[in-house]
Amino acid sequence: MIKNYKCIVAYDGFEYLGWQRQNEGKTIQGVLEKTLTTLLKEKILIHGSGRTDKGVHAYAQVFSFKTTTSVPAENIKLVLNQRLPKSIHINYIEKVDDLFHARYLAKGKRYVYKIWKKESNPFISRYYYCFTKEIDIQRIIDAKEILMGKHDFISFMASKSNVNSTVREIYSIDINNFDDYFEIEFYGNGFLYNMVRIIVQHFINIGLGKLSKEEFNEILLNKKRQFSHKTAPANGLYLKEVIY
Amino acid sequence: MIKNYKCIVAYDGFEYLGWQRQNEGKTIQGVLEKTLTTLLKEKILIHGSGRTDKGVHAYAQVFSFKTTTSVPAENIKLVLNQRLPKSIHINYIEKVDDLFHARYLAKGKRYVYKIWKKESNPFISRYYYCFTKEIDIQRIIDAKEILMGKHDFISFMASKSNVNSTVREIYSIDINNFDDYFEIEFYGNGFLYNMVRIIVQHFINIGLGKLSKEEFNEILLNKKRQFSHKTAPANGLYLKEVIY
Incomplete structure (x- = not known):
């Protein structure tokens, strides 16, 4: 059987x-x-x-x-x-049940991205993006609301992806700030290719004061792939939960 | 120059x-x-x-x-x-100074050994010895005093080593117990080949109730290489400090 x-x-x-x-x-x-x-x-x-x-x-x-x-x-x-x-x-x-399928039935996902704020060491460098420049986390908290809800996120998708729809819904973005690191947790119905890492890189630029909340909103509304914006490194990203 | x-x-x-x-x-x-x-x-x-x-x-x-x-x-x-x-x-x-030499002038070393008490996961398995059987840490604390001070530690040396003297002095052994893991920190003037890991394995056997404090003392006083006693895995061990 x-x-x-x-x-x-x-x-x-x-x-x-x-x-x-x-x-x-x-x-x-x-x-x-x-x-x-x-x-x-x-x-x-x-x-x-x-x-x-x-x-x-x-x-x-x-x-x-x-x-x-x-x-x-x-x-x-x-x-x-x-x-x-x-x-x-x-x-x-x-x-x-026979009908369960891990991909087709997934209703939502949680990802967390971790950024180490202090000097790197061999025991954390595999697991965090090490970024020692000062980041104003309050600026990120103020800007993150722009992404909430249902949007066409094509501006935050890697160029080589090929999907039917680029509309996704983000349910929550939580930022936890600790002594040594901070983490950004994304919860949504799904994420486009590299979407979390591209958003994180935008958040970092916002935290550095290089990008304003208004400019960030324009990028989202422009609905154009942003070839100029970098992608935060893979080693800070964790798939935390899949919701069915 | x-x-x-x-x-x-x-x-x-x-x-x-x-x-x-x-x-x-x-x-x-x-x-x-x-x-x-x-x-x-x-x-x-x-x-x-x-x-x-x-x-x-x-x-x-x-x-x-x-x-x-x-x-x-x-x-x-x-x-x-x-x-x-x-x-x-x-x-x-x-x-x-020109005369400094990292090996010849080392006066003491601290090693710490970490034992994970809960189910293993990929983010800790490189860095802890995962050991889920219940260990009575108080038994280890009671027995550790036996090793304090200057002793011939040949009973806790790996067989393939070749040294002039097998006498070493242990200044302190501290045990810190946390929710997820416990660690044993050794401070001494030097350690024989595999000595920390062999002692840790004895401590584990003491904590499991397989070895008594008295038997442990006899092993030390016997001054015979213990081929039968296992060596705790390398991945739980850290060189923490070298004192000059």
Whole structure:
């Protein structure tokens, strides 16, 4: 009998080419499929909630897969974690309804972006964007409201993407400021290619006083791909939650 | 004119074969010497305060090197950090007396060992020994006094080492218990090969109730290499400070 499983996986994406399986090079999906295929002794293909880019981390990416195995979910989790590299860890596996699909049924996602404010060190440089110039976080807080709700976010999409619609809805953007770092958490129904990282780079420019709230609003309303605006580095970004 | 420099370096040792330069494979000393040689345009050999093993980290390893360069220390630090991989970071460089030598003049060292008590995840597994079985930390605190002061620590030395004397002095052992992890900090005039990690493994056995304080004392007094006792994994260990 074919069973359908939902899994939640955390990964340190620093050394991976990203989520998606590729012919050459190490990817999260590739390592998971290979390990599952060996373990369950049948070809396993997994469906992630979406791709994450080269270097992007996940606290809780979701994927689903089908299998005929009779191995209980808890045992799959246990043995999988023994065999996976330390950089990938399965937090949770459960048997779900046949119709569950990690990508098609995802209703929302949370991403968090972390910026280290002090001198870099080897224990944080994989996990934060290190940025020591002074940032006025209040300016970012004042400007972030512009993005709330449903908008065409094409101005904040990487050029190489190809989607049917560039309209997305952002439910919330929360900024938490700590002694050593600050983080920006985005919650929305979905995000375009590189959208979070491009928005973060705009936020940094706002915090530096290089971009005003009004100019930022114009960029959104212009609905033009901004080739001139940089993308914040991948290593500060985490997929935090997928909502179904 | 030849100048002598003292440097403090932090590293994530997870992917390195250890401190010491080798013909094959990536080592901390190897990467530092190669980067310094390219930067200063003359062959640079560095002297560490001591070796750290494969996978061991450092918050503050010390090394010294001589050079004829006229580049100021602050600039060496800046450019070095730009060129080094993210896993190695120079915290500090200063010009010192010609007679300074990072190894010969080291008077003491602090090591800290970190044990994660909860389920592993990819963001801590490089940096902690993950050990979820319940450990009675009070038993370790009661037993640690046995090691204080000057002893022949040959019972806690790895078999392949070759030293003139196996007598060392431990000044303090501090245990800090947090919600997610606990750490054991050792301060002494020096440590034998694998000594901290072998002691930590004994402490764990004491905390599990597998080894009594009295048996532990006998092991020390027996002065025999304990081939049967395991060594705690490298990835929980950090060289924290070198005292001159």
